Amino acid sequence: MTKPIPCPSGEIALVPSVLSADFSCLRRSLKKIEAAAYWLHVDVMDGHFVPNLSFGPGVTRAVAGSTSLAVDAHLMVERPLEFIDVFAASGARLITVHTEAQDCLLCLKAIKRLGIAAGAAIRPKTPFRSAAAFLKEADLVLIMTVEPGFGGQRFLRAMLEKISGARRAINVSGRKIWLQVDGGINARTAGLAVKAGADSLVMGSAVFGARDPAGFLRNLRLKLSRGLVCQKKLKKF
Numbered sequence: 001m002t003k004p005i006p007c008p009s010g011e012i013a014l015v016p017s018v019l020s021a022d023f024s025c026l027r028r029s030l031k032k033i034e035a036a037a038y039w040l041h042v043d044v045m046d047g048h049f050v051p052n053l054s055f056g057p058g059v060t061r062a063v064a065g066s067t068s069l070a071v072d073a074h075l076m077v078e079r080p081l082e083f084i085d086v087f088a089a090s091g092a093r094l095i096t097v098h099t100e101a102q103d104c105l106l107c108l109k110a111i112k113r114l115g116i117a118a119g120a121a122i123r124p125k126t127p128f129r130s131a132a133a134f135l136k137e138a139d140l141v142l143i144m145t146v147e148p149g150f151g152g153q154r155f156l157r158a159m160l161e162k163i164s165g166a167r168r169a170i171n172v173s174g175r176k177i178w179l180q181v182d183g184g185i186n187a188r189t190a191g192l193a194v195k196a197g198a199d200s201l202v203m204g205s206a207v208f209g210a211r212d213p214a215g216f217l218r219n220l221r222l223k224l225s226r227g228l229v230c231q232k233k234l235k236k237f
Contacts, residue, residue, distance in 0.1 A: 003070045005039055005094045005117040005139070008176050012224045013038035013200040014217050015072070015180070018063055019054065020204035027066040033207060036217035039070035039094070041182070041202045044087070046077040049101060050148045057083075057090035064091025072096055072140075074121065074182075076148050080107050088114045096121050096142055099131045108137035119180070123148060124156055128165045135173045140200070141166055145193070146183030155184030160196045167197025187220055194224050 006013075016037050022029040030040070042063055045054040064071045073092035075083060080097040084107060087095055096119030097107040104120065111118035119140035122131045124147055131141065143163050146153035163181060170177045181193040182202035190201055210216035 003039075003068060003093070005070045005072070005178075008178050008199055011199075012194060012221055013178065013180075014207075014221055015039055015041045015200055015202045016207045016213075016217075017041040017043060017182070017202050017204035018059075019043045020208040022208065026062060029208065030063070030067045030069070033213045033217060034067055034069055036214040036221075037069060037207075038200070039072055040067065041072050041074060042092070044073055044075045044077060044083075045148075049078045049098065050076045057086045060087055060092055061090040070094065072119065074119075074142070075101075076121075078102060080104075081110065084110050084114070088116055093117060094119055094140065096140065098123065099134060100126055105134060105137065108134060112137060119178075121148075121182075122162075124159055128162050128169070131166075132169055135169060135175065135177065138177055140178040140180055141170065142180045142182055142202075143198070144183050145181050145185070148183075153184055155186075155189040155192070157192070160192060163193060163196035163198055187216075190220060190224060 016033050042060050043054050045052045047053045060073050070093040072094040073087040074096045080101050081103045094117040095111045097104055098121045108118040117139040119142055120134040120138040121142035123144050145156050145159045166179055178200045179198050180200035181198040185201045185203045186206035207213050
């Protein structure tokens with residue numbers, strides 16, 4: 001069994017999305033980043049909640065069986081409650097559901113009953129106040145900084161205010177909750193998200209497209225921890 005999702009510790013957790021991994025040799029692709037990543041992110045899309053199809057529990061099981069890293073199944077589906085058990089059984093140690101999907105609160109409670117971490121995700125057009133009610137159950141809040149469905153989109157700078165608001169709400173709650181950002185995150189935009197309050201960044205093509213994926217992750221985390229990502233260079237992305 002893979003490791004559980006760690007609790008927030010003040011460090012920046014860089015989380016590669018396997019949507020951009022090399023599936024012709026999945027195990028080798030994941031081994032390249034195993035020592036430098038915090039956990040892995042699996043995007044699950046049903047073609048209804050978002051306009052794309054992607055992975056199911058079989059791929060999640062294959063990912064979990066190819067690494068010692070914990071696996072997060074991000075369910076971008078209309079009826080997530082119907083899939084909680086099967087993705088937990090596939091090896092996911094964190095299951096993230098959308099606040100806009102059906103029965104989100106019931107899903108979070110069902111996930112927690114299985115003894116794994118629960119995440120609440122928010123689409124760009126959804127105001128954070130509608131998700132604040134889920135903070136009592138969530139171990140992670142995911143702010144989407146692109147419209148979910150396809151990789152390679154540009155970071156929506158307008159989401160920075162929402163990230164900052166979410167950080168304030170998490171701090172007020174007194175609970176240890178990850179604030180994760182997903183969408184258009186790369187070496188240039190990562191600093192914006194962290195400065196706004198994020199402590200977990202999902203990254204796909206920026207990681208697996210790098211010549212040295214593990215080196216990219218280590219170098220970026222070091223720069224973020226030292227505040228060396230220069231905001232002046234982030235005007236164009």
